[in-house]
Amino acid sequence: MSVTTTKFKHVSYLWDEKKAAELAGDEVALLIYRSNLLGADLRLTNYGGGNTSCKAMAKDPLTGKDTEVMWVKGSGGDLGTLKRSGLAALYVDRLLALKNVYRGIDHEDEMVELFNHCIYDLSSKAPSIDTPLHGFLPFAHIDHLHPDAAIAIAAAKDGKKITQELFGGKIGWVEWQRPGFDLGLKLRQCLDENPGIRGIMLGSHGLFTWGNTAYESYINTLEVIERCAQYLEENLGKRGPVFGGEKLKALPGAERLSRAAALAPVLRGFCSSKVKMIGHFTDDARVLEFIDSNDLSRLAPMGTSCPDHFLRTKISPLVLDLGVADDLSDVKGVKERLAPQFEAYREMYAQYYASCKHPNSPAMRDPNPVVILYPGVGMFTFSKDKQTARVAAEFYINAINVMKGSEAVSSYTSLPRQEAFNIEYWLLEEAKLQRMPKPKALSGRIALVTGSAGGIGKAIAKKFADEGACVVINDNDEQRLEAARKEFAGAYGKDAFAGEVLDVTSPSRIRAVYDAAALAFGGVDIVVNCAGLSISKPLQDHTEKDWDILYDVLVKGQFLVTQAGVEVMRKQDIGGDVLNIVSKNALVSGPNNAAYGSAKAAQLHLSRLNAAELGGDRIRVNVVNPDAVISDSKIWESGWAEGRAKAYGVSVAELPAYYAKRTLLNEIILPEDIANACYVLVGGLMNKSTGNVLNVDGGVAMAFVR
Ligand SMILES: [Zn+2]
Structure with a gap:
């Protein structure tokens, strides 16, 4: 049989004869191949909708004799990505024998348990409620799909008549009935009353089509759906304008x-x-x-x-x-x-x-x-x-x-x-x-973490995503952001994050990023001010430019990002969290740190001022004070490490050990440690805390809050 793609306008003909030939003889492989092709075209069936089956002879592991087995898509999953593990395999004779114990429609739910007695392959996926719909039809390959074009006819007032006329009686009709054992019997009855039909339309629901081989079923399915779609297209506008015509113009x-x-x-x-x-x-x-x-x-x-x-x-x-x-x-x-x-x-x-x-x-x-x-x-x-x-x-x-x-x-x-x-x-x-598994601690929440394409910010965003939050990652460096986008897409999938360029000193960019968060996820619940940089110089060497950039990014940035975030949170009126990643240096006085240390102190006090103001909105503001987090941080670019090393009289390579040694716990602090502290503050157990400072510095007595 040769079919060209030009025959189909409303569905995609994807069958590759060469690929199919490689699978010849393995009906289950052909079923999966066909299912994946059907699931790849959303015009054929919606996501997760529909199911397919095949029946073939197989060896009974107990008797060694040939027995007929049905492989059918199990409960859950999508045809487009169906694998062998997504199929349920059942003995056909046992399935048919269930008719003998069926007590009638009021008891049909109890049949679901009994499907388990028919299982051939013990590693089967759980049989779905649609199993009997396939089981009672005697065809080797069956497709049950939810194509919009067929449902449009199935849900039309004259659907039965249209189906009859459109297919010259070759497609049967079964009135709406909830899927289950009884509907399986109804499908069989329809076939018995209309021998020679090539499919059945289910009122208000969808379509059944079949064939003796995987290919015959595929082509039959495509032809029926194509015919439905073509019929709709021919008639569009004949009974008046679509949806009664335009009532208002959409905005640009x-x-x-x-x-x-x-x-x-x-x-x-x-x-x-x-x-x-x-x-x-x-x-x-x-x-x-x-x-x-x-x-x-x-x-x-x-x-x-x-x-x-x-x-x-x-x-x-x-x-x-x-x-x-x-x-x-x-x-x-x-x-x-x-x-x-x-x-x-x-x-x-x-x-x-x-x-x-x-x-x-x-x-x-x-x-x-x-x-x-x-x-x-x-x-x-x-x-x-x-x-x-x-x-x-x-x-x-x-x-x-x-x-x-x-x-x-x-x-x-x-x-x-x-x-x-x-x-x-x-x-x-x-x-x-x-x-269904219990939702994770941060599921349903949206977090915006500034400076989250690397270092501490990225570790926080990853921790939040691990715990179920949607995260808005951002950075002022497009290249760094792009790398993080790829990493998040690979680790969490496209639905878990949005990525935007953000300069925290720019009110218009801040607004744009919150708008992007609102469009992607609906708003924001957790704002983490993490973007930062550091400059370490003796007082005499500090330039006005050094001073300005530190205060712009650290202090003004925290102020602007928080202010815009609170505006979104107030619109939602469901509370929220602001976390500010400050520093031990907000509390400790050391040399060569005039601008950075004082900016950190300003961040800390700004946090407390915000906490005092926002409690009425159930917005909590807390601070995490890290110290000496070394890996993958921008802070360590631009000579900061050299500056600190010089200030302490050690080499750059000796810095991590130096920092660890001067802490009470003698620990090196990693970005993940800061991320864990952030999670502690927003994960649910600390919901009655605001205005707090949590240190993650290995224990520095000079930095204890007094
Ligand atoms: Zn269905």
């Missing part, structure tokens, strides 16, 4: 971003009324088309259709009643305006919970919105971490695509609220949530 790009940055911390504050949330913002063209349309007010409250969509985005979005020209600098006014809108949303959610709950339903979850739409500006999403917030945005874009397609060919219908509730508060879903 730069203005959208600056408004979003200004508003994000306010929204984050409202969304964090129960748990601290991380935000994501997008002004994707598909989002703007929807939120600026006449139909927004009709479609948005209806909610989403595919279960994947609303599990990620909640029952419906909050559409802000806020104009594009409203004054966002009046923070108090904006909050007063938005508070009742959030209250109404929470009320709506509580109402939904109360009216749909069953006697054994889990307790109501956080009633705050996940998706917030700001017409003319864009979409904010908030969740427990950046990846979940970003993926929620992707899923809402899937939902927008579905509504657009449905409305083009018919009318969009969402899932009935009770059905949505039954999925959202499904006991199996709850059990999945309970199995």
Whole structure:
């Protein structure tokens, strides 16, 4: 069979015959290959959505006889990155035999436990709830996907009729039903009643397609989705303008971003009324088309259709009643305006919970919105971490695509609220949530650490990222920053950090970095003033320039960065932390240190003044006093080491040992030691401390706080 890529316009044909030929004979390898190709095209299925399977003969380890085994994507994971370890392998005959013990739809949840009795490969991933959907269909290769183009038809009022006509009866239809054992039986029934079909559309949900080989299944899947997408495209605009036409013009790009940055911390504050949330913002063209349309007010409250969509985005979005020209600098006014809108949303959610709950339903979850739409500006999403917030945005874009397609060919219908509730508060879903690892100490928090491309700052940013925080790394040196970006991307992934050039003496750059933090994560919780430099000279050799740069970076820098950070924290109104990395030299008087030592003393007192002022906002200000941290620090460039060595009468090479020896503990101080102290102050156990000084200097009696 030869298929050219030109046959497909709406999906990507990625099959490489040479690669597939290398896998010939290994059906599981071909299944994984196909799954990865399908998962690589988000038009075929959303992130983490859908599953695939194959059935083949294998040796039974007990009897040595050939037996039929089904390999199917297990619970969790994504098709695009599926590996053998992500599959569950089950005996087909045992799976089919479960029909004999099935007690009916009211008891279908108990079947999930029984899947474990059918496991062939003991190192299998846990079988997912979709396992019987594959098990009861007798095909060697099966794809179950959530393509926007198919869901648009599946969620259309006339979806069944359209499917029938579009495929000449070759695609069956099964009405919406929660996935599970019973839906597996329904799929089989549909096939028995319609022999010869090439797939089945699941109402409000997605698509099943299959083939005798991995390739046949792949091509069948692509053809069906291509046909759906083509049909939607042909009809787009025929029933009237998309989403009823434009109601308002989106702001120009730069203005959208600056408004979003200004508003994000306010929204984050409202969304964090129960748990601290991380935000994501997008002004994707598909989002703007929807939120600026006449139909927004009709479609948005209806909610989403595919279960994947609303599990990620909640029952419906909050559409802000806020104009594009409203004054966002009046923070108090904006909050007063938005508070009742959030209250109404929470009320709506509580109402939904109360009216749909069953006697054994889990307790109501956080009633705050996940998706917030700001017409003319864009979409904010908030969740427990950046990846979940970003993926929620992707899923809402899937939902927008579905509504657009449905409305083009018919009318969009969402899932009935009770059905949505039954999925959202499904006991199996709850059990999945309970199995999730406990959040880390700093998860849900956003930290900006100045001077974090190297030395102490980088160690602090890494420690915070290790503990679950989103970090904004920065430096005034673009090259150094780029190296740190690469390091953080490799160690923590793209969702864990943002990287910005920052000169702490420049108010406009400081503002830009906080704006970037607001757009990337929603705001800031922890500000660490760490950027610094040092100059050691006898009084007579100190220049005015030396004096100015030290005071500009150390004192003014701390003042400006703190001031702008507090502004963001006050918008959020959920407290915060300021940590100032000062120095033993703030307390100890030594030679050749007039400018640096006095600037450090100013930093220390500024910290205490800020602590005294910000307690009412639940913003804590604490100081870490390091001494003699030598590795990977800018401080040791520009002759400082030589200067100190000279002052102490030792060589530069002897400095670390010299510093260690003059401490009570005889310890060399590393950047990681300072990072640990910072973590101690913000990790949760010290929440009732402010205005403190914590030394990390190996013990220098002269530097004890008196
Ligand atoms: Zn599905």
